[in-house]
């Protein structure tokens with residue numbers, strides 16, 4: 001669902017949330033439907049691929065999107081990531097040629113060396129790394145509603161949010177549970 005309530009993530013993590021939500025399951029729309037769509041999205045996000053996008057790159061971008069959705073979903077109960085998900089993230093990092101360098105200011109920096117889509121997708125996984133380091137990553141989640149799966153930032157105090165919106169998906173789940181209870185008891 002896409003009512004865009006107060007579910008936005010901290011600045012550097014927000015593009016990841018938006019990337020996952022390029023697929024809107026409820027509306028049945030996909031901003032990454034074709035190569036032009038991916039290029040447009042990356043440009044708008046300031047991750048300019050600077051050249052035409054191939055079908056192979058489109059496929060990898062969509063794979064990354066689902067890997068991130070799975071990873072965010074695992075944040076609900078700190079579940080282990082499936083090996084296939086880890087493999088996709090690793091592959092993106094490898095193709096992006098991520099390198100570590102140190103600065104004179106006694107800090108370090110990770111950068112994606114590759115250009116084009118590989119570099120742009122690398123920039124996205126670097127945002128995940130950054131978020132993991134900052135401790136905000138565990139709060140990026142996807143709605144527990146099977147038909148929804150919308151990515152949201154869980155800003156609840158306890159960090160136990162399950163739904164993109166309590167009003168919509170949360171209530172829908174409660175009603176279903178209530179109907180099921182009534183069916184089994186009555």
Ligand SMILES: [Zn+2]
Pocket residue numbers: 001143144145148149150163164165169
């Ligand atoms: Zn939802």
